[in-house]
Amino acid sequence: MKIKDILNEMKLEVLNIGKDSEIRGGYSSDLLSNVMANAKEGDIWITVQKHMNIIAVAQLKKIPAILIANGGTLSEEVLKKAKEEGITILSSKEGTFELSGKLYNLLIKNQAL
């Protein structure tokens, strides 16, 4: 499923639009090393972390999109880096649990079709 398809299905705020990559699955965690160890290429990553390191993690793990849970925005510097790396940054007021559930349904349902 493409990022723009997800955007059509869910109400998410777009902080940066990167490459329109294929999203194959998702991973929810706020521990960076945990994401490093377990997230898969092509995952959308749901986290509450907002600092610069999330871009480095996403880049290293080939994570095309980060979804910031519990709302809020990112610093200019982080967004600039995301732009450079072509990583999509989304944000939502909903929590990790709700977002994970919705994305799970969306992505798994999509895969099943």
Add this chain to the structure above:
Amino acid sequence: MSIELSCKLSKYAHIFEDLKAEDIMTKQVSTLTADKKISQAKEMMKIKKISGIPIVNDENKLIGIISIEDIIKALETGEMEEKIEKIMTKEVISLKKEDNLPSIIQKFEMYKFGRFPVVDEKNFLCGILTKVDILHKILDKFNLIYLHDKKRNSILNQDLSLITGEKLDIKKAEFKHQIDTTDISRAGEGAAILKSFLINKGIDSEIARKVGIAVYEAETNVVIHSKGEGEILCFIKKDKIIVRVIDNGIGIENLDQAMKEGFSTAPDYIRELGFGAGMGIPNMKRFADKLVILSEKNSGTQVEFVFFLKDK
């Protein structure tokens, strides 16, 4: 001022502790006897470009000193043709041959003189010591240390891989990155740059990704824990990639514990940023083909990774 200087010096005391007045002083001293005229002292100062002359007796024992200030006074009072004896300072503050650098500096600070005669235990004059002499000696000493450092560096730069024993020329590393340990939010930057670098070099992207992840963990450890400075070095060999992440920080006290998944010494504010999950070293192990960590408390840490390149 004096306390401040002594403090500054105390840090380097061990470097200079073997330095004695007799090592620092100038041995060729221009002297005069007390029966000579003040005008002669003035001439000697002019010709030799010096600002003070020790006065000795026939046996070369120190009995006084005459300085440029004394001459000026004599000029003002019209005493230039008098004997030196009349105006010289008789209670001379002198240094002993065996005095060490801190006590010499203390004397310079205490008396504000430009020079001190140096005498032996029987008050025979051996030399004269000025601030310039001290400066020269200190520079000599630093020169020696510098040479020693250069030699050491050339040895350090010729290194062997901790894992494979291959020769690694540190100077010729294909990739070098100084880790910015002042900004935690930038931790991982070096790993990301290295990953792109490897991909540009035509390294298989899966291997580049593994390198990136393992190095990311090592790099963030340097930023979070080392309290020192660190560097990432990468060597591309025919069949493998060797990466070193080194720092000069506090070291790892208990490596066995550090290797365990879930063990972390990260403070709370670091954990709030999503670090300190206790998965750093386990992740390194997982993504590298071979891993060696050398560390000792207060002696820095060296992490070396080997990633094998697949046969094409």
